[in-house]
Amino acid sequence: MAADSRIERARARARSAKALIGASTLLVFGVAFVGAKVHAPGHAKGKTSPLGAPKSFERAVKRSIAQGGVIAPAVQPPPVASATS
């Protein structure tokens, strides 16, 4: 009985140890998995957007098409005339 009891106790300790190791492994894997997902560079975490010039730049370029120039009163005889052609 004593020997059985000792064997049973040893088996119980072994089962506990296996369960503990399994739980630890799952925990370490889970932490590593979540850490990689959150922190590892190169992993898309949000919606992707196309590469290219920022919209503000495109707007600035387009604005220049409809932008006034700088004029002032003439002070000399003009060397050139603006007219329809």
Place this chain on the structure above:
Amino acid sequence: MTVHRLEAMGCEIVAAGIDPETVARVFEEWEDEFSLFRPGSELCRVNRSPAEVLAVSPLFARALDVALDVAEDTNGLVDPTLCGRWREVRLVGRLLSRPAGLALDLNGVVKSLAVDAAAELIEGEGFVSAGGDIAVRGPVDVALPGGGAIRVVAGGLATSGTASRGRHLVDPRTGEPSDSLWEQVTASGSSCLAADVAAKAAFLLGPDGPAWLDEREIPGRFVALAGDVVESRLWTGALACI
């Protein structure tokens, strides 16, 4: 400042502060690419092609891209298809896609783009003018239609209207030559292209032209068929502030 005169794109080119041969070369390059009167020009070849998708040259792609931006900005008043179908033209890089048979006419932007391209080559001060559409580097005094003159300090100045060639500007909203109440509209822009586009759009808008320029803070001057002169708010302000 020595002023040079030459002929290109069917009009008189006036330039100063730049070698006239350089100016001639720039205009020849643009005319060779976009002339509707040269069967070998890329524009004619594109218009003749039955293909719906074509690869075009970098210069052609650049000009068409500008023309489509201009059509967007003017809500189709200056339209490279001349018939209100500019939204059917797609350009991705150098790949052009448009419905078969839809012809392009880039004359609405090509002359002023050539003026701006030539003016880019001025080292120091000077100007380039094609048929009266001007880009300056440094202040230049310019005579105005109907009399008077103005100093263009920066950017460009352009005039659109019916004075020299009659009713040649097509209104894309109707497909017919414009019956604008203006004879000539002169506008000042950040470049010759900007000035030319503003002048054309304001001319085609008729009575709404001055308000359209004011909304965009573009100085403009309108000569009516009856001879009256109307100035936009910024034009009057620019002349009064000095």
